[in-house]
Amino acid sequence: MEDLSLHILDIAENSITAGADRIKIRIVEDIKKNLLLIEISDNGRGMDSEMLEHASDPFYTTRTTRRVGMGIPLLAQAARESMGDIDIKTEKGKGTTVTATFRYDHIDRKPLGDIAQTMAVLIASNPDIDFIFEHEKNGRTYTLDTSEIKKELDGVPVTTPEVIKIIKDDISTWLNSTGNMIE
Numbered sequence: 001m002e003d004l005s006l007h008i009l010d011i012a013e014n015s016i017t018a019g020a021d022r023i024k025i026r027i028v029e030d031i032k033k034n035l036l037l038i039e040i041s042d043n044g045r046g047m048d049s050e051m052l053e054h055a056s057d058p059f060y061t062t063r064t065t066r067r068v069g070m071g072i073p074l075l076a077q078a079a080r081e082s083m084g085d086i087d088i089k090t091e092k093g094k095g096t097t098v099t100a101t102f103r104y105d106h107i108d109r110k111p112l113g114d115i116a117q118t119m120a121v122l123i124a125s126n127p128d129i130d131f132i133f134e135h136e137k138n139g140r141t142y143t144l145d146t147s148e149i150k151k152e153l154d155g156v157p158v159t160t161p162e163v164i165k166i167i168k169d170d171i172s173t174w175l176n177s178t179g180n181m182i183e
């Protein structure tokens, strides 16, 4: 996977599979600390300690469709390649938070990629899940919460192409204002 937005998509898929109906994606770019942090948290079914222990093992998966589960190992590898790491906090029946950190300016740190597109895909394909997207950069924070948007829509489905476009454009406008061009 050449950019981090694809890893985000993959980790959010785990949250969807775990039955979450609320998924938060948080990105922090702290250039002073030379840190990029990506956090995906959900209110899905969580993992017990044995599942958690195995979650980072590429040859373990609870899926029955494919025998190899790579979402977490690949994100961990991407983080470690840039001197970062991965941390998973989970509680059975409550939810899971996956946090990956990266050394911001590391030569092997993958670019963020098209975050607006990733959010648009997640929101458009999972209308019953509420997504929160939060991005912090240079002391400013942007938040998009589809549960708020759904209230404003007054019955218009969030999957309506015009609505998805507005969401995508709003995220893009913000990212452009922080200097995040799609790399």
Ligand SMILES: Nc1ncnc2c1ncn2[C@@H]1O[C@H](COP(=O)(O)OP(=O)(O)O)[C@@H](O)[C@H]1O
Binding pocket: 010, 014, 015, 018, 042, 044, 045, 046, 047, 051, 054, 055, 056, 060, 061, 062, 063, 068, 069, 070, 071, 072, 073, 095, 096
């Ligand atoms: N957010 C989550 N909530 C509950 N279980 C999870 C979550 N993320 C990962 N898991 C567990 O960890 C396993 C490994 O995840 P992953 O590396 O993405 O591989 P895969 O999704 O292909 O199985 C999953 O099969 C699942 O059992």
Ligand SMILES: [Mg+2]
Binding pocket: 010, 011, 013, 014, 069, 070, 071, 072
């Ligand atoms: Mg997965």
